[in-house]
Amino acid sequence: MDHKWKSLSEVQQLEVERQLAQYRNGVHEIIPEAELKQKLVTSISTGKPLKIKLGLDPTAPDVHIGHTVVLNKLRQFQENGHIVQLIIGDFTGKIGDPTGKSVARKQLTNEEVKRNAETYFKQFGKVLDKEKVELHYNSSWLSSLDLEAVIHLSSKITVARLIERNDFSNRLSEGKPISLHELFYPLMQGYDSVALESDIELGGTDQQFNVLMGRHLQEHYSQEKQVVILLPLLEGLDGVEKMSKSKHNYIGIDEDPNQMFGKTMSIPDELIVKYFNLITDLSIEEKEKVANEISEGSLHPMDAKILLGKTIVRMYHGKESAEQAENQFKEVFQKGEIPGDIPVKEWYGEGKISIVDLLVSLQMQSSKSEARRMIQNGGIRVDGEKVLNVQEEITIADGMVVQVGKRKFKRLKLVH
Incomplete structure (x- = not known):
């Protein structure tokens, strides 16, 4: 040569x-x-x-x-x-x-x-x-x-x-x-x-x-x-197993921007640099800058993850969607507020319904057993209030907001 x-x-x-x-x-x-x-x-x-x-x-x-x-x-x-x-x-x-x-x-x-x-x-x-x-x-x-x-x-x-x-x-x-x-x-x-x-x-x-x-x-x-x-193989959101849909620890490239951004924020801190290196289109110099700033302590892991989330969303959905996903995250998770653009679900009839049946009817949980587990784990809120009793009856009201986990919201619109 x-x-x-x-x-x-x-x-x-x-x-x-x-x-x-x-x-x-x-x-x-x-x-x-x-x-x-x-x-x-x-x-x-x-x-x-x-x-x-x-x-x-x-x-x-x-x-x-x-x-x-x-x-x-x-x-x-x-x-x-x-x-x-x-x-x-x-x-x-x-x-x-x-x-x-x-x-x-x-x-x-x-x-x-x-x-x-x-x-x-x-x-x-x-x-x-x-x-x-x-x-x-x-x-x-x-x-x-x-x-x-x-x-x-x-x-x-x-x-x-x-x-x-x-x-x-x-x-x-x-x-x-x-x-x-x-x-x-x-x-x-x-x-x-x-x-x-x-x-x-x-x-x-x-x-x-x-x-x-x-x-x-x-x-x-x-x-x-x-x-x-x-x-190298990329560990999933759990930080242990190889990323896999079957292990439910993945970020899909077809997922909506908010879901993609929110999942990125849940990765373990020790994987931030690896994710930047392996799955972003940043230059080598930009990746090294992030790694050095995290190591020196001048870049907080939360801020690094926000940058990572914006980068990933921008790569698959564009710059505008990345900025919107960042704003959505900050509004919901950092300020503890409910987002303004919640999907609206029409609901026919008033009265009461069990929280388990409500979650399944709204297709926010795939089964009653999954809904019960989510309630027991503290992952369900109605109008911002946590629901912990799997037997609880919910009185349907116009404008009611149902929340599952950190990223799923639906607002009820009563139809008479």
Whole structure:
């Protein structure tokens, strides 16, 4: 690389270093970093963009900000003129990625894969420029492999190497079955890199085995090996578990601004800097400034979270919505006031109704048992007064405000 590096102008050398610093920021590991720099030097000296791969197994199409950790990194490459290769695993999705699973994954139908893929791509447009994304379905090359080609591909890896995967080795030690088709998943994902001649592949730390497989297979097919960039997994609002809709600790990128802002304010203080680093579009200098000010004590965690909440809402809903969400939060939570723009629910008839039935009728709780739990936990207020008795009868009045938790409000409008 020394010869290529010296052939670059000073401006080009600075551009290599700028991009490299940008790609380093917030990542867990670059394997290997020296090769990434070499690829950047070649790209900038020739004007040929790099091909950056992200494989998607379309099993859970609802995108939350935990998913945007890798999408934000993709956007950086895209903004620097490189090509983003999104691979929809319509073929591998029917196998089911066994990563982290103690049992075989449910295999998807063609219809499920197509529907999930369309939802994914639509939501990804909130982060990436979809017009500058190469969208591929891996069935276009994997479906055409005949048995001889599959056997040839499987000869590139040993069973011992495959069993090194934690999920496989754990299941073996526990006497749980592993189906033969599951062993092909990492091979198929790796072959995607061969088919597209990818230069770089991104993935979470839980995908390390799969993304390194692409590098392994490219070498066996006499291609230049891709660089692997591993990104950390983002803890959810509980500060412990990986962000997940199933764990109810997520911020969805399709959520309304007030909900998004309010959830951001509930993250643990120790995660503020990590969230800034991984899920915002601020510059490296701005992120470092926030981290330094928090460390020095000149920026209070509450103020840092307000800035974080505004940044996240601005990224997905715009600047005006971000300012409105901040004002709403300050009005409701910091001043203890009820917001002025509460959704109005028409209510037919006067009289009394149990608090449990009222919450379910207003669709503020999904079931009576959930309503009782919320009441017992002190999360229900009527006209600002906390309701703690699950048997309490509420007298319906025009203009009554019902509040669930910190962010849900409804105002009743009596209709005679």
